[in-house]
Amino acid sequence: MSVDLERTVSITVNGVPREATVPVRRLLSDALRHDLGLTGTHVGCEHGVCGACTVLVDGEPMRSCLLLAVQVDGRSVTTVEGLARDDGRGGQLLHPVQEAFRECHALQCGFCTPGFLTTIAAGLDARDNSVDITDDEVDELVGGNLCRCTGYANIKKAVRHAAATMKDPR
Amino acid sequence: MTTKLFGEPVRRREDVRLTTGRGRYLDDIGHTALAAAFVRSPHAHARIVDIDVEAALDVEGLVAIYTYEDLTGRMAEPLPVLIPHPQLHAPRTGYPLANGVVRHVGEPVAMVVATDRYIAEDVCDRIVVTYDELPVVVGVDAAVAAAATVHDDVPDNVSAHHLQETGDVEAALRGAENTLSFTQYVERSASTPMEGKGVHARWDADDKSLRVYSSTQASTSVRAAIAAKLELSLDRVEVIAPDVGGGFGVKIVHPWPEELLVPMAAIALGQEVKWSEDRREHFISAAHERQQKQEITVGFDDDGRITALDAHIWHDNGAYTPYGIIIPIITATQLVGPYVIPVYRARVESMYTNTVIVTPYRGAGRPQACYAMERTMDRIADKLGLDRAEVRRRNLIQPDQFPYDQQLIFQDGRPVIYDSGNYQGLLEKLTALVGWDDVAGLRADAESRGRLLGAGMALYVEGTGPGPYEGGHVQVLGSGKVLVSTGLTSQGQGHETAFAQIVATELGVPIEDVEVTTGDTRRFGYAVGTFASRAAVMSGNAIALAARGVREKALRIAADVLEADATDLEIDEGVVQVKGTPGTGVPLRTLAVLSNPLRYAFDEAAQQATQFAGPGDASLPPVAVGDAPGLEHIDYYSPVRSTFASGAHAVIVEIDPATWEIEIVKYAVVHDCGTMINPMIVEGQVHGGVAQGVGGALYERMAYDADGQLQNASFMDFLMPYASEVPAVVIDHQVTKSPLNPLGIKGAGEAGVIPGTAAIASAIEDATGRRIASMPISPTELYDLMRDENAERTARGTGVLT
Numbered sequence: 014m015s016v017d018l019e020r021t022v023s024i025t026v027n028g029v030p031r032e033a034t035v036p037v038r039r040l041l042s043d044a045l046r047h048d049l050g051l052t053g054t055h056v057g058c059e060h061g062v063c064g065a066c067t068v069l070v071d072g073e074p075m076r077s078c079l080l081l082a083v084q085v086d087g088r089s090v091t092t093v094e095g096l097a098r099d100d101g102r103g104g105q106l107l108h109p110v111q112e113a114f115r116e117c118h119a120l121q122c123g124f125c126t127p128g129f130l131t132t133i134a135a136g137l138d139a140r141d142n143s144v145d146i147t148d149d150e151v152d153e154l155v156g157g158n159l160c161r162c163t164g165y166a167n168i169k170k171a172v173r174h175a176a177a178t179m180k181d182p183r
Numbered sequence: 184m185t186t187k188l189f190g191e192p193v194r195r196r197e198d199v200r201l202t203t204g205r206g207r208y209l210d211d212i213g214h215t216a217l218a219a220a221f222v223r224s225p226h227a228h229a230r231i232v233d234i235d236v237e238a239a240l241d242v243e244g245l246v247a248i249y250t251y252e253d254l255t256g257r258m259a260e261p262l263p264v265l266i267p268h269p270q271l272h273a274p275r276t277g278y279p280l281a282n283g284v285v286r287h288v289g290e291p292v293a294m295v296v297a298t299d300r301y302i303a304e305d306v307c308d309r310i311v312v313t314y315d316e317l318p319v320v321v322g323v324d325a326a327v328a329a330a331a332t333v334h335d336d337v338p339d340n341v342s343a344h345h346l347q348e349t350g351d352v353e354a355a356l357r358g359a360e361n362t363l364s365f366t367q368y369v370e371r372s373a374s375t376p377m378e379g380k381g382v383h384a385r386w387d388a389d390d391k392s393l394r395v396y397s398s399t400q401a402s403t404s405v406r407a408a409i410a411a412k413l414e415l416s417l418d419r420v421e422v423i424a425p426d427v428g429g430g431f432g433v434k435i436v437h438p439w440p441e442e443l444l445v446p447m448a449a450i451a452l453g454q455e456v457k458w459s460e461d462r463r464e465h466f467i468s469a470a471h472e473r474q475q476k477q478e479i480t481v482g483f484d485d486d487g488r489i490t491a492l493d494a495h496i497w498h499d500n501g502a503y504t505p506y507g508i509i510i511p512i513i514t515a516t517q518l519v520g521p522y523v524i525p526v527y528r529a530r531v532e533s534m535y536t537n538t539v540i541v542t543p544y545r546g547a548g549r550p551q552a553c554y555a556m557e558r559t560m561d562r563i564a565d566k567l568g569l570d571r572a573e574v575r576r577r578n579l580i581q582p583d584q585f586p587y588d589q590q591l592i593f594q595d596g597r598p599v600i601y602d603s604g605n606y607q608g609l610l611e612k613l614t615a616l617v618g619w620d621d622v623a624g625l626r627a628d629a630e631s632r633g634r635l636l637g638a639g640m641a642l643y644v645e646g647t648g649p650g651p652y653e654g655g656h657v658q659v660l661g662s663g664k665v666l667v668s669t670g671l672t673s674q675g676q677g678h679e680t681a682f683a684q685i686v687a688t689e690l691g692v693p694i695e696d697v698e699v700t701t702g703d704t705r706r707f708g709y710a711v712g713t714f715a716s717r718a719a720v721m722s723g724n725a726i727a728l729a730a731r732g733v734r735e736k737a738l739r740i741a742a743d744v745l746e747a748d749a750t751d752l753e754i755d756e757g758v759v760q761v762k763g764t765p766g767t768g769v770p771l772r773t774l775a776v777l778s779n780p781l782r783y784a785f786d787e788a789a790q791q792a793t794q795f796a797g798p799g800d801a802s803l804p805p806v807a808v809g810d811a812p813g814l815e816h817i818d819y820y821s822p823v824r825s826t827f828a829s830g831a832h833a834v835i836v837e838i839d840p841a842t843w844e845i846e847i848v849k850y851a852v853v854h855d856c857g858t859m860i861n862p863m864i865v866e867g868q869v870h871g872g873v874a875q876g877v878g879g880a881l882y883e884r885m886a887y888d889a890d891g892q893l894q895n896a897s898f899m900d901f902l903m904p905y906a907s908e909v910p911a912v913v914i915d916h917q918v919t920k921s922p923l924n925p926l927g928i929k930g931a932g933e934a935g936v937i938p939g940t941a942a943i944a945s946a947i948e949d950a951t952g953r954r955i956a957s958m959p960i961s962p963t964e965l966y967d968l969m970r971d972e973n974a975e976r977t978a979r980g981t982g983v984l985t
Contacts, residue, residue, distance in 0.1 A: 038301065052211035053204020055428070057377045058462040062898035065377055093204035107203070115198040118863050121871065122675030123201030124208065124377040124428025155906045159898065161377050161429050162675045164870030164935075165906035 022086040026051065027095025035082045042066045044082035045092060053093040053127050057159070064158035067128035068092050072139075074132045093127035096134050109182075110134045113175035114168075121162035128158050133172055137179055146176035189688035192863035195680040196694075206426040209381030209398040209459055216383060216455035217246055219445055220303035222293040222310050223468060224285035227321070227537040227891020228333070229314035231283055234293060239309035244302035247452060248310070249294045249444065251280045257412045258447060262438065266507035271343040274504045275334050275535070279440040285314070286333055286502035287538050288891055289467025294444050296456055319537045319891040323476045323497040326534035333502055333535035342504050343533040345511040349590040350526035355491030359482025363562055367956040369551055369940060371474040371499065371885035372878070373466075374544040375903060376674070378428020380469060381459030382441050384449035395422045395446050398459075400435040401712030402702045403670050408438035409446055424702030430674035431875070432543040433470050435714045436506055466896035471885050472510065472544035474499035475551045481559050487567050487574040491526040494518055494555055500533045501540040508533050509594050510541065513548030513646075516591045516599050520556045521606035521644045521829060522578040524589075537891040543714060545875060549645055549937045554958070557641040557941035561948065565978045571945070572614050575642060579606045594715070595649035597824035603919040606642065609831040609853050612915045613640060617833035617851035629837055636848075639945025640833040641938030646825040647856075647930025648720030648921075654709050655726030657686055657733045658815035661779075661788045663757065663772035665690065665697045667729075669722040670710020672702030676718060676932065677864040682726050684860055685926075689730035690737075691754030692771065709819075716828070716930025719860055724820035724924045732816030740774045740814075775814040780805040826921040828929035830854045832873075832938040836946040843962040843969070845881060845947060847910040855917040857929035865931045866914060872935015873912050878904045879936070880943035880959050952977050 021034045026049060033048040040059075045051045045068065054077055057065035061079040068077045069091035100106040110133045113119070120126045136154040140146075151172045155165060200206055236248050251259070262276040281292045292312055297303035318331030325331075326340040333340055356362055383396040393415060399405050399422075406422035409415070427434065441458050449456040460468070475498050482491035498511050508531075515529035560578070564571040580587050582605045591599040614620065622638045629636035658666045667686050673679070679699045687694040700706045701722075702713075711721070734754065741759040742749040745768070753762045760768025776792045784790035799805070806812055835849040852869055859865045882902035886894045895901045902908075920927030944955040953968050954975035960968075968974050 036301065043300075046210070047214060050214070051204070052208075053206070055208070055378070056210070056461075057428075058898050060462065060897055060899065063377060063462075093202075097203060105203075111202040114202050115194055118192075118195065118867050120198060120201055120675075121677070121867055122377070122427065122429040123197070123206050126201055127204055130202065152906065157905070159377065159903055159905060161375060161431065161875070161903065162871045163867060164872075164874035164912070165909050166870045166912060167867060169906065 020083050022082055024085050025089040037083050039082045041080040041082045042077040051092050051094050055124050064128040065125045067131050069131050069135050074135050093130050108134050109175040109178040113171040117167045117171040117174050119167040119171035125160045142179040187688045188684040193684055195677050197679045208426045208428055212396055213383045213455050213457045216457035217296050218300040218303045219456055219458035220295050220307050221291045222307045224290045226314050226316055227288050227319045228317040229285050232313040232315050235311040239306045242306050244298040245306050247296040251282045268507050270345050271508050273337045273342045276503045276505050279443050291440050296448050321887050321891050323499050323534050326536050333537055340535045341532055343508045345508050345531040347515045347591045348528040352491050352493045352526050352528040355526035356482045359490050360484045362482045364480040366478050368476050369958050371471045372883040373471040374431035374433035376429025376431055379460040379465040382445040383457040384446035385455045386450045392419045396425050397442055398427050399424050400430045400672050401437055403704055403710040405437045406704045412443050421704045424672040427674040431545045436542045463896050470540050470542040472541050477555050479559050483563050487563050487569050487577055489578055492524050494529045496531045498531050498533045499536050501538050503540050506542040510548035512594045514552045516593050517549045518552040518556050519589050521642050523580055546933050546936045553641055553643045553938045554941045561945050593646050601827040602921050602923050604829045605919050608917050612853040613831040613833050616915050635838040635950040637946045637950025638835045639942045641941035642831040643937045644827050644829045647716035647828050649715050649825045650822050652819050652821035653721035653725045654819040655729035656817045657729040659771050659775040661776040668700040668706040670707040671713045671718055671722050681860045685727050686730045689727055690734055692757040716932035720928045720930050724926050728818035729816045732818055737774050741769055744769050778814045779812040826923050826929045828856045830934050832942045834942045834946045838950050843966040850910045850912045852914045855919055856931035857921045858927040868931050869935040874904055874909045876936040876939020880940045884959050
């Protein structure tokens with residue numbers, strides 16, 4: 014087993030075309046973190062339960078610990094580092110969910126946070142935010158990620174806060 | 184006017200980087216480092232017959248393999264017993280790599296270093312270890328029976344007999360109007376932070392110095408341990424805790440084998456080495472806690488007042504005792520809670536088993552203590568037909584009885600003397616908050632919907648902020664930046680914000696100018712660590728004292744510059760001025776420059792401070808005797824004893840009599856941690872603790888089989904709560920300041936988890952009319968209990984059923 018099959022993959026990560034030559038068994042989580050230097054995505058369990066490694070593949074939340082890097086060859090991936098937008102003046106405009114997490118104390122150690130942020134951002138971006146978010150929708154958005162620090166109360170609060178901001182961006 | 188930020192829900196400064204993926208956790212460091220991985224024992228108890236690495240040697244990318252045979256000097260000695268105690272008569276610890284015997288599944292046997300983690304694991308798979316299996320001991324009952332032993336030279340499997348007593352309990356029980364006895368169990372769980380452990384080491388061969396990053400709660404202590412074991416001078420080792428993804432106690436143990444082996448390899452190989460564990464490793468080689476068997480006998484009068492309490496407890500300490508008997512001590516001393524217990528005895532037998540070591544997990548023995556005391560209160564109420572809140576009320580220490588001496592010796596070796604509190608107030612607020620008097624009506628309503636309903640409560644007193652000390656360093660730079668450092672560490676408690684609030688308030692500077700560093704031995708060398716809800720109490724006060732020292736010096740220098748009296752000066756927005764005269768003062772940054780007389784004017788600010796800058800008094804030295812250059816101060820806070828926080832939780836559950844699913848429909852918390860630096864952070868701590876309490880009561884259990892195999896070493900089967908399992912929490916606060924420290928703070932970190940198991944057990948019992956004597960409880964177990972004809976019923980037996 015000393016010779017690994019390698020492949021060069023092309024992935025658009027956070028809007029930027031990236032290339033990496035990786036062993037075919039390389040997990041996407043490891044490729045993002047160690048081959049592409051984007052350490053914002055975290056690894057909590059490597060068996061797809063905790064959700065800390067969640068990234069968006071073509072806009073859909075997926076567990077990067079359950080994907081091989083070669084599986085996203087030619088696709089686009091968004092990590093937590095890509096949630097903010099360029100504000101056109103050399104700075105960053107945070108996604109409403111990132112602002113909401115800060116405002117609502119929805120993180121403590123921050124390790125699970127990237128997985129929540131990508132999942133919730135995708136969920137909020139996909140819904141019609143002119144309509145108030147319901148408790149069921151909030152539960153759905155936060156229900157698949159583990160957090161050991163916050164007890165989830167403030168995370169739910171942050172989701173409502175972000176949705177309200179997106180409804181009325183004043 | 185600078186807003187006083189102390190006491191305000193200031194938004195956290197660490198969140199700027201943590202919400203944008205710019206945190207720096209252990210595995211984010213050292214991309215070019217070699218990777219370590221471990222061969223771990225698959226057996227709970229076995230002799231190592233042979234380690235054959237032949238098949239692993241030709242794996243491309245392999246750099247080194249280490250076994251016990253490769254360890255020399257102090258590395259070949261057992262790991263330290265961190266906290267010895269006279270009653271710990273048979274302490275035992277493991278070796279960094281197993282020395283001929285393994286005593287739990289997961290114990291490290293060999294370390295592999297390779298060019299990356301995948302290859303290191305390939306190598307591990309090819310190393311063949313031959314074992315001779317030995318008999319296995321799992322659970323306190325098997326440990327007590329001692330048909331097999333964990334350590335050959337500990338024939339009864341007992342590491343310690345811990346005893347605390349305040350009088351002749353047996354005589355007191357004989358004289359009691361009523362007595363009752365019962366046995367109950369609580370099962371193992373674990374801290375389970377989302378980030379596991381990790382170590383990165385870099386040896387600078389030119390400088391002969393070692394830098395280690397570790398995901399630890401005690402970087403100063405890890406530094407001392409590494410220096411001792413690798414036989415380096417302390418000044419040649421620095422240890423830094425980077426961003427840490429949760430600790431909850433499991434990261435207080437040190438040195439982990441990996442904390443010694445990874446630096447050892449870095450030195451030997453002359454290259455950076457990094458190890459970060461995966462989830463399975465964490466389950467089988469980190470630490471667990473909570474398992475106890477408790478036999479309680481209580482004597483009480485016809486009004487429900489306790490006259491004597493005798494607790495005999497068997498505590499499962501796992502295969503080794505690196506952390507001594509801290510948990511048994513805490514259980515024994517915190518059991519008495521907020522009550523007057525005239526005569527008390529606690530005997531805790533700490534037992535070896537062939538399982539992962541047991542060291543503090545948030546609460547550290549207090550949840551078990553609360554479970555013992557509060558379930559005793561429930562049984563007294565049941566026996567006498569009294570309301571459970573009323574029985575508690577009759578036993579409470581009164582508000583005018585402080586300081587109250589429980590006549591016990593705490594984990595810090597100091598007396599358990601409650602400094603302040605108002606337990607009466609807690610109980611009143613709790614019954615109001617949960618609607619205790621309305622439960623009967625709620626129950627009737629639930630029954631009309633075909634559901635059972637019950638309520639439970641639990642009160643606790645929590646010793647927090649044990650010493651021996653913490654320190655703080657506050658320094659104002661010529662740039663205006665205020666640097667703050669303390670040696671203890673952070674795992675999400677918001678120290679960068681809370682400690683900045685203290686300094687901003689004490690010094691009168693904008694919080695944006697304050698930068699806090701924790702857990703870095705390069706910045707602060709003397710510290711103890713983050714545990715026992717002590718950081719705000721200890722470092723908070725030390726930092727406040729250091730800031731006050733800076734303030735005093737700033738005013739002294741400014742008084743000179745402004746030709747005013749120091750008592751007429753104030754600091755506002757970082758400027759020292761005569762009170763009420765904005766625009767006429769001198770900024771702290773200038774005072775910082777002036778405080779350091781210089782020879783060379785290398786910039787404009789420095790020019791102000793050179794020896795040629797002002798008239799000066801030629802008869803006096805530029806730095807006065809007893810003074811020092813710079814606008815900075817170091818101070819320490821060392822408490823005479825711990826301060827005691829307190830709280831009360833109440834829970835209402837509804838149970839579906841078809842599925843026996845237990846739903847928490849209301850969770851009420853009343854919480855008293857004295858002065859709060861940041862109420863938002865305190866509330867977050869309570870939320871997190873409650874989630875762990877709920878997890879421990881209903882979902883989390885380490886499922887060891889009789890062979891010592893951990894059957895649920897993953898999140899698939901170890902049920903950590905998702906959002907769907909955690910109820911909304913209503914919180915009310917009470918503030919009884921601590922008279923023991925300048926800021927009046929008591930700890931808050933563990934509060935949320937302490938009474939969960941007790942309160943939920945009580946509620947389930949109230950709903951079902953069946954005695955709940957073993958926690959956690961699942962729907963399946965509840966179903967079995969309800970169908971068991973021999974199951975003990977409560978006297979009130981309010982549960983309706985099959």
